[in-house]
Amino acid sequence: MSNQKPTIHQIAEALGVSAATVSRALNNSDARVSDSTRVKVKKMADKMGYQPNIVAASLRKGHSNIIGIIVPVANRVFFSSIIRGVEEEVKKHGFNVIICQSYESLENEQEDVNTLLSAQVAGIMISPSRETWSEVDHLLKVIKSGKTLVMFDRRLNSVPASSVGVDDFQGAYETVIHLIENGRKKIACFYGNPNVSVFKERRRGFLTAMADHGIDIPEDYLVLVPSDIEEGKKATKKLMNSKNAPNAIFSFSDFSALGAMQWLKENQYKIPEDVCVAGFGNDPFTSFITPTMTSIDQRSIEMGRAAAQLFLEELKSKTSEHKRILLPPKLIIRESTMPNVLKKL
Amino acid sequence: MSNQKPTIHQIAEALGVSAATVSRALNNSDARVSDSTRVKVKKMADKMGYQPNIVAASLRKGHSNIIGIIVPVANRVFFSSIIRGVEEEVKKHGFNVIICQSYESLENEQEDVNTLLSAQVAGIMISPSRETWSEVDHLLKVIKSGKTLVMFDRRLNSVPASSVGVDDFQGAYETVIHLIENGRKKIACFYGNPNVSVFKERRRGFLTAMADHGIDIPEDYLVLVPSDIEEGKKATKKLMNSKNAPNAIFSFSDFSALGAMQWLKENQYKIPEDVCVAGFGNDPFTSFITPTMTSIDQRSIEMGRAAAQLFLEELKSKTSEHKRILLPPKLIIRESTMPNVLKKL
DNA sequence: TCAAATTGCGCAATCGATTGCACTTAATAT
DNA sequence: ATATTAAGTGCAATCGATTGCGCAATTTGA
Numbered sequence: 001m002s003n004q005k006p007t008i009h010q011i012a013e014a015l016g017v018s019a020a021t022v023s024r025a026l027n028n029s030d031a032r033v034s035d036s037t038r039v040k041v042k043k044m045a046d047k048m049g050y051q052p053n054i055v056a057a058s059l060r061k062g063h064s065n066i067i068g069i070i071v072p073v074a075n076r077v078f079f080s081s082i083i084r085g086v087e088e089e090v091k092k093h094g095f096n097v098i099i100c101q102s103y104e105s106l107e108n109e110q111e112d113v114n115t116l117l118s119a120q121v122a123g124i125m126i127s128p129s130r131e132t133w134s135e136v137d138h139l140l141k142v143i144k145s146g147k148t149l150v151m152f153d154r155r156l157n158s159v160p161a162s163s164v165g166v167d168d169f170q171g172a173y174e175t176v177i178h179l180i181e182n183g184r185k186k187i188a189c190f191y192g193n194p195n196v197s198v199f200k201e202r203r204r205g206f207l208t209a210m211a212d213h214g215i216d217i218p219e220d221y222l223v224l225v226p227s228d229i230e231e232g233k234k235a236t237k238k239l240m241n242s243k244n245a246p247n248a249i250f251s252f253s254d255f256s257a258l259g260a261m262q263w264l265k266e267n268q269y270k271i272p273e274d275v276c277v278a279g280f281g282n283d284p285f286t287s288f289i290t291p292t293m294t295s296i297d298q299r300s301i302e303m304g305r306a307a308a309q310l311f312l313e314e315l316k317s318k319t320s321e322h323k324r325i326l327l328p329p330k331l332i333i334r335e336s337t338m339p340n341v342l343k344k345l
Numbered sequence: 346m347s348n349q350k351p352t353i354h355q356i357a358e359a360l361g362v363s364a365a366t367v368s369r370a371l372n373n374s375d376a377r378v379s380d381s382t383r384v385k386v387k388k389m390a391d392k393m394g395y396q397p398n399i400v401a402a403s404l405r406k407g408h409s410n411i412i413g414i415i416v417p418v419a420n421r422v423f424f425s426s427i428i429r430g431v432e433e434e435v436k437k438h439g440f441n442v443i444i445c446q447s448y449e450s451l452e453n454e455q456e457d458v459n460t461l462l463s464a465q466v467a468g469i470m471i472s473p474s475r476e477t478w479s480e481v482d483h484l485l486k487v488i489k490s491g492k493t494l495v496m497f498d499r500r501l502n503s504v505p506a507s508s509v510g511v512d513d514f515q516g517a518y519e520t521v522i523h524l525i526e527n528g529r530k531k532i533a534c535f536y537g538n539p540n541v542s543v544f545k546e547r548r549r550g551f552l553t554a555m556a557d558h559g560i561d562i563p564e565d566y567l568v569l570v571p572s573d574i575e576e577g578k579k580a581t582k583k584l585m586n587s588k589n590a591p592n593a594i595f596s597f598s599d600f601s602a603l604g605a606m607q608w609l610k611e612n613q614y615k616i617p618e619d620v621c622v623a624g625f626g627n628d629p630f631t632s633f634i635t636p637t638m639t640s641i642d643q644r645s646i647e648m649g650r651a652a653a654q655l656f657l658e659e660l661k662s663k664t665s666e667h668k669r670i671l672l673p674p675k676l677i678i679r680e681s682t683m684p685n686v687l688k689k690l
Numbered sequence: 691t692c693a694a695a696t697t698g699c700g701c702a703a704t705c706g707a708t709t710g711c712a713c714t715t716a717a718t719a720t
Numbered sequence: 721a722t723a724t725t726a727a728g729t730g731c732a733a734t735c736g737a738t739t740g741c742g743c744a745a746t747t748t749g750a
Contacts, residue, residue: 005490007736018700023737034698055403055465056736059705064400066443066464074432075425075646084420087446096460098411098441101432115441119411120400145350258633288603290635301420352706363730368707379728401706404735 006048015044026052058120063147067311068116070100070109070126077283078300079127082152085304086125093312095122106131110138117141123148123315125307128156133195148315152307153298155197155324162314164307164325168198171296171329172205172250175278177213178294178331179248184276185215188239190225190232190251190260202252202280218244225256232259240269247275248337254279254286254295261293261336276337282330291335299327351393360389371397403465408492412656413461415445415454415471422628423645424472427497430649431470438657440467451476455483462486468493468660470652473501478540493660497652498643500542500669507659509652509670513543516641516674517550517595520623522558523639523676524593529621530560533584535570535577535596535605547597547625563589570601577604585614592620593682599624599631599640606638606681621682627675636680644672 008022015022017037024033025041033041044050058064067090071079087097098119100112109129116124124142128151132139139159142149151163179187189206192199210217220242225235232255239246240263251257257279261271269275271291279286282297306325353367360367362382369378370386378386389395403409412435416424432442443464445457454474461469469487473496477484484504487494496508524532534551537544555562565587570580577600584591585608596602602624606616614620616636624631627642651670 008738009736019737020701020739021699023739024699027738032698037698051459051463053404053465053736054463055400055409056705057738058400059398059404059707060736060738062705073429075422075429077420077422077425080420080422080425083444084418084446087419087444096443096445096464098443099428099432100441101429114396118396118399119441120398285630285633288630288634353708354706364707365709365731366729368709369729372708377728382728398706401735402708404737405706405708407735 005053006045006050007053008050011041011044011048011050014048015040017041062120063122064120065095066119066121067095067097068100068112068119068121068124069097070102070112070116070124070128072102072104072127072129074099074101078153078281078298081300082127082304082307085301085306086308087304088301089305089308090312095312102129102132104130106135113138113142117145117147121147123150123311125150125152125311127151127153130193130196132156134158148311150307150311150314152303153198157197160322162310162322162324164303164310165198165327166296166298166303166329167326168201168329169205169208171280171298171331172202172252173209174329174331175250175280175294175296176206176209178333179250179276179278179337180209180213180215182272182276182337184248185213186221186244186246187215187217187248187250188221188223188246189217190223190235190249190253190256192227192252193224199252206250220244221246225251225253227253227255229255229259229262232256233263234259236260236263240264240267240275248277249275250278252280254281254283254293257293257295258285258289261289261291272335272337278337282332286332287334291338294334294337295332297330297332299330303327350398351390351395352398353395356386356389356393356395359393360385362386407465408467409465410440411464411466412440412442413445413457413464413466413469414442415447415457415461415469415473417447417449417472417474419444419446423498423626423643426645427472427649427652430646430651431653432649433646434650434653435657440657447474447477449475451480458483458487462490462492466492468495468656470495470497470656472496472498475538475541477501479503493656495652495656495659497648498543502542505667507655507667507669509648509655510543510672511641511643511648511674512671513546513674514550514553516625516643516676517547517597518554519674519676520595520625520639520641521551521554523678524595524621524623524682525554525558525560527617527621527682529593530558531566531589531591532560532562532593532595533566533568533591534562535568535580535594535598535601537572537597538569544597551595565589566591570596570598572598572600574600574604574607577601578608579604581605581608585609585612585620593622594620595623597625599626599628599638602638602640603630603634606634606636617680617682623682627677631677632679636683639679639682640677642675642677644675648672 008019012019012022022041025038102109136158149161153165155163191203194200223235225231249260257277261277264271264275279293279295282295286293286295353364357364357367367386370383447454481503494506498510500508536548539545568580570576594605602622606622609616609620624638624640627640631638631640
């Protein structure tokens with residue numbers, strides 16, 4: 001049966017050479033094969049429809065050409081775009097990616113790490129779950145086992161590994177400045193779980209910008225709001241019904257910002273005239289809604305690319321030094337804080 | 346060094362048994378091990394921090410526990426949600442997924458298939474690229490090589506394999522009926538590339554519904570519009586500026602429907618009063634925009650789950666019969682075609 | 691011209707888990 | 721009490737590619 005997939009042994013036999021030679025001929029890396037043999041082998045491999053068995057190679061080499069990616073959840077545009085970026089980049093170098101989702105659970109994440117290690121991945125790229133901040137043994141294990149580890153977006157100080165992210169501090173800072181420059185001082189902030197690095201940075205950005213302009217922040221202007229439309233509505237309602245309602249809301253999430261806008265519109269507030277709203281993340285929907293929403297672009301695809309490049313670099317160099325790459329965020333000003341609209345007032 | 350990852354041989358040695366016994370004890374499948382030994386082995390494996398080398402097992406077994414997924418693009422909510430569904434389902438059974446993106450290119454898809462076969466995947470789940478319709482040898486190769494193949498969303502008649510999808514005909518049909526029941530007869534249709542199965546079905550649904558109600562369709566009401574905002578705008582402009590402008594637009598894509606809505610709003614048309622707009626896909630943004638957009642939900646996560654279940658079934662049974670699972674679509678009626686708004690007229 | 695270096699290739703071990711076959715011991719049957 | 725059968729385990733081959741080592745042939749250097 002010619003149906004059976006040929007192996008290097010079949011090729012070797014057909015050519016009267018050894019399997020070792022075939023292997024070497026096919027892997028351009030090792031030059032210790034004559035050009036004529038190499039050509040012969042390649043031609044025969046082609047003719048026989050040879051497809052390398054990567055599993056066998058992986059076993060022998062001690063690692064596969066697969067990179068594990070762990071994200072909180074894969075069907076959010078932000079993360080799926082990062083994955084896209086990673087995939088595009090590593091593919092060029094013959095790697096593939098396995099996707100795992102932690103669903104923001106530490107336990108799932110630990111399991112995922114084990115699965116990936118069992119699969120002998122070349123390394124792991126991770127954006128840690130919301131619950132991952134004090135307990136990081138599973139990530140240290142990855143490093144100890146000699147595998148490359150790279151974090152993206154969220155990072156953990158307690159894990160000695162490289163990371164790529166957007167400058168969240170800067171993004172938040174710029175946004176607040178933008179609001180202030182438009183004459184807003186009563187700026188409320190929907191912040192996120194400060195155990196997550198990116199939220200902590202955004203918070204610092206908000207506070208610093210306000211402090212730099214000598215603006216005091218009423219205690220109730222700082223609200224912990226999960227990334228969720230309904231939560232955004234709830235928080236907005238409470239805020240706007242208080243005796244000291246803000247005239248701007250800066251949310252660490254596009255979704256809670258959307259909730260804010262929805263509540264404001266339902267209650268006849270004008271955006272941006274009465275209340276400016278800015279989100280974070282530049283999810284596609286921010287440019288579809290009415291009014292369009294100001295937000296900070298996190299350059300997800302580029303982040304994925306950069307993370308992948310960093311990963312591949314470290315895979316080669318096996319250095320123990322760690323890099324921290326910060327991409328510049330991009331404030332996208334839209335109608336929800338539009339200056340020209342405001343200036344007309 | 347206890348740093349080295351233990352293998353079954355280490356465990357065997359520590360226990361004074363053979364590696365074969367350890368293997369059998371760890372894989373509950375083969376019962377030919379005494380309970381006492383099994384317990385002993387498991388305890389020791391645990392103590393030594395044993396992690397199975399799946400690559401080795403895969404090599405021996407001739408296939409891995411990895412399932413390849415090929416999608417046109419991974420960062421569209423529809424596809425990433427399917428992936429999520431698949432991942433959730435197969436994980437329970439010890440499988441992992443590798444994601445490949447064809448970017449709607451046949452060539453990429455062919456390459457992806459090769460890569461996945463090289464990785465000795467257990468099988469492949471695919472939503473074929475737009476360009477994949479006449480040339481399907483690469484998919485036949487998957488089947489010939491004895492691997493399980495399942496298609497989701499888009500399917501190919503020329504490929505003898507099971508598939509899961511939503512009833513696109515039904516979805517389109519219902520939508521058109523809904524528009525007609527609201528008194529619209531001048532319904533334009535933004536259709537998609539008919540080489541793609543789902544678009545062909547939606548087209549059939551549209552035409553059938555119109556025919557069933559004896560409504561003639563002017564030639565220029567049928568417009569080929571790619572899934573893209575700008576294309577939707579362009580098509581709408583042309584349509585509305587013609588002498589026989591429609592009073593409803595049914596688009597096979599939420600994005601071109603969004604384009605339609607944007608153009609209509611910019612040009613002072615009222616939605617739904619002047620023109621009703623319905624999309625397809627129920628992308629999250631459809632419920633965020635103003636007015637909210639009527640659309641058909643494709644049950645992406647469920648589709649992923651169903652596809653995964655079907656896949657796992659076939660993997661076991663190795664039957665040559667093929668199933669075609671059709672999920673019921675769900676018309677989500679929103680403001681852009683809202684009946685109560687219309688009735689007030 | 692002869693030693694030294696280089697090139698080209700084969701041999702065989704190796705990666706770690708699985709599994710058919712065989713063997714021993716214990717259990718059951720006659 | 722002897723013959724069958726079953727249970728529990730070990731041996732060793734196997735999956736397919738890689739690679740250190742060694743050998744022969746060829747080239748280079750002096």
